[in-house]
Amino acid sequence: MLDQTIKEFMETKEFITLYGRQTVQALFILIIGLLAIPYIKKGIKYVLARFGVKQSISATIANVIGILLLLFTILVATKQAGMDNSNVIMVLKGIALVAIALIFIFRPYLPTLPFKVGNTIKTGNLLGKVEATTVLNTRMKTFDGKTVFIPNRLILNDYLINYQYTPTRRVKIDVSIRYDQDLMKAKQVLEAIMIRDPRVRVAPRPVVYVLNLKNGCIELGGRCWVNNVKYWVCKCELLEKTKLGFDHEGIIFARPQLDVYQHDEPDSWDGIEEGQALSEKGEIGIS
Amino acid sequence: MNIKELLKTVDKGWVQKPKGFRVCYQKRVNDEFMTEYMPNEKDNPLDSDIVAWRSAWKLHQATLTDGPEIAEDELVNIYVIDDTGKRIKYYATDLFEVYNPYP
Numbered sequence: 353m354l355d356q357t358i359k360e361f362m363e364t365k366e367f368i369t370l371y372g373r374q375t376v377q378a379l380f381i382l383i384i385g386l387l388a389i390p391y392i393k394k395g396i397k398y399v400l401a402r403f404g405v406k407q408s409i410s411a412t413i414a415n416v417i418g419i420l421l422l423l424f425t426i427l428v429a430t431k432q433a434g435m436d437n438s439n440v441i442m443v444l445k446g447i448a449l450v451a452i453a454l455i456f457i458f459r460p461y462l463p464t465l466p467f468k469v470g471n472t473i474k475t476g477n478l479l480g481k482v483e484a485t486t487v488l489n490t491r492m493k494t495f496d497g498k499t500v501f502i503p504n505r506l507i508l509n510d511y512l513i514n515y516q517y518t519p520t521r522r523v524k525i526d527v528s529i530r531y532d533q534d535l536m537k538a539k540q541v542l543e544a545i546m547i548r549d550p551r552v553r554v555a556p557r558p559v560v561y562v563l564n565l566k567n568g569c570i571e572l573g574g575r576c577w578v579n580n581v582k583y584w585v586c587k588c589e590l591l592e593k594t595k596l597g598f599d600h601e602g603i604i605f606a607r608p609q610l611d612v613y614q615h616d617e618p619d620s621w622d623g624i625e626e627g628q629a630l631s632e633k634g635e636i637g638i639s
Numbered sequence: 640m641n642i643k644e645l646l647k648t649v650d651k652g653w654v655q656k657p658k659g660f661r662v663c664y665q666k667r668v669n670d671e672f673m674t675e676y677m678p679n680e681k682d683n684p685l686d687s688d689i690v691a692w693r694s695a696w697k698l699h700q701a702t703l704t705d706g707p708e709i710a711e712d713e714l715v716n717i718y719v720i721d722d723t724g725k726r727i728k729y730y731a732t733d734l735f736e737v738y739n740p741y742p
Contacts, residue, residue, distance in 0.1 A: 543654075544654045547656060548654050548656060549656070550656060550658055550660075552656075554656070557646075582686070585687070589689045593730050597730070597733075600733050
């Protein structure tokens with residue numbers, strides 16, 4: 353028993369004497385490589401962003417370089433450990449070829465996410481900007497600063513609005529004015545406000561419609577097109593200018609109103625039927 | 640006149656669409672008033688007159704001094720111009736406003 357233990361100890365000692373230094377060096381290279389790769393990827397993304405490269409492209413470039421660096425680290429580490437690299441290289445080549453072949457064959461059948469990194473999307477009740485996508489989930493930052501990780505299967509099974517699929521969006525400026533106001537003047541003011549804004553596109557042209565006549569007001573709808581990126585700010589500013597422009601021109605906005613008519617109480621009140629009868633006659637009314 | 644000609648005429652003669660806006664102001668340097676712009680003329684102009692007017696007002700508030708004399712850092716005659724250098728009306732009052740006017 354003791355002899356056996358001593359023999360094992362001697363074997364271990366011999367192994368450590370022969371390969372210990374190399375193994376430690378290999379492990380050191382591997383650990384340093386694994387720790388450095390994320391920082392290198394971040395650095396690449398930062399540099400590419402400085403040169404104006406799109407976020408999605410820079411992320412792809414950084415990921416590819418990250419994978420190559422990882423393979424390089426593994427190869428260097430295994431070589432340092434005294435292992436024969438030729439087998440590892442062969443296996444990696446095989447995996448790469450199979451992966452490429454599979455991607456080419458199945459690409460048309462693979463479900464793809466209908467957005468890119470940097471797009472503003474709405475899925476379910478979540479509205480925000482896509483920061484990153486992986487095979488399993490999508491990282492999104494909402495406009496109030498929350499980071500949400502959404503499983504891709506949920507996105508693929510639900511409806512999704514990609515606000516940047518098309519380069520432009522239509523801005524709606526809906527306002528209501530009173531019946532007694534100058535309708536033509538209001539239309540002119542609203543149209544001029546939209547035309548005058550540099551962000552509003554020349555084509556399709558801004559237009560103003562009379563949307564409805566009800567509840568004691570004329571509902572006007574201004575419609576114009578702006579670039580996606582400018583949509584929200586432009587809409588807010590057009591609303592502000594509309595309010596001030598109408599004020600300046602003396603056009604009065606309509607307010608929600610309810611006219612209640614009060615009539616004298618009838619001598620006898622025998623219940624609902626009589627009330628209904630009075631209502632039908634027009635003696636009690638709410639409009 | 641066809642519809643294209645009509646639209647061309649309307650675009651030329653009715654409401655004009657500026658390409659951008661700049662805040663224009665004068666600064667006292669060595670007893671002389673120098674005209675400067677924000678953003679600079681070599682930079683792209685602002686695409687919003689609201690932002691331009693708000694910036695003009697903030698510049699006015701930030702550089703205003705109490706004394707009767709115009710101080711060295713005080714900005715005078717602050718207003719907004721379009722990309723052609725023409726003064727534009729303040730959208731809130733529809734008047735040609737000038738902050739801190741100085742003759």
